[in-house]
Amino acid sequence: MTATTALRSEHERILSVIACLRLAGDAARRKDGFDADTFRQGLDFIRNYADAWHHAKEEVHLFPALEAAGMPRDGGPVGVxxxxxxxxxxxxxxxxxxxxxxxxxxxxxxxxxxxxxxAYADLLEAHIQKEDGILFNMADQVLPPEEHERLEEAYRTAIPNGADADTGTRYEELARTLCERWQIDPDERRSLPGGFGCHGT
Ligand SMILES: [Fe+2]
Ligand SMILES: [Fe+2]
Incomplete structure (x- = not known):
């Protein structure tokens, strides 16, 4: 386990919901119907899990630790x-x-x-590729061992935005519900190594 293990597994869950949103979006564009429940639940998930839970942990815990370890915020991957x-x-x-x-x-x-x-699906897929393929590998190397332990603990005990472990469980269930509806395998690994040069960054 490192400071990025839990965040990488959250990426898989986020990518599975994004895959559902992509299918719902493609269906709507083909005039096969607008599945309001999927967009409502997908929005709930990306707002309260991908952003207020996962991105907040990166912003409150991981990124400051990387800055403290000497990785500049501006002009570097953290800023991106x-x-x-x-x-x-x-x-x-x-x-x-x-x-x-x-x-x-x-x-x-x-x-x-x-x-x-x-557009959110495109953005997050590329974003997660960059984190999984580059930034998190750098984090695994530059953070001292005691920081990995401290961050793992902080993710569990100091979750931003008033969230707690029940929040994670609730959104994991929501992700499973959406994946069942759209016949997406929630355990399929979707993230691939990526680079910082793509998608206009
Ligand atoms: Fe991120
Ligand atoms: Fe992330």
């Missing part, structure tokens, strides 16, 4: 990751703004929700 978290939040905001109108059948609102769900 923080910027991408912000872009993700803007997609979440637009989805939330249009979701209820979309659920009631408003076509322009549906198009907005789908556009930003798919």
């Amino acid at each position: 990751m923080l910027h991408e978290h912000e872009i993700g939040r803007s997609h979440i905001g637009v989805m939330a703004e249009h979701l209820e109108a979309a659920a009631e059948g408003d076509d322009p609102a549906r198009a907005k929700v789908v556009e930003h769900a798919l």
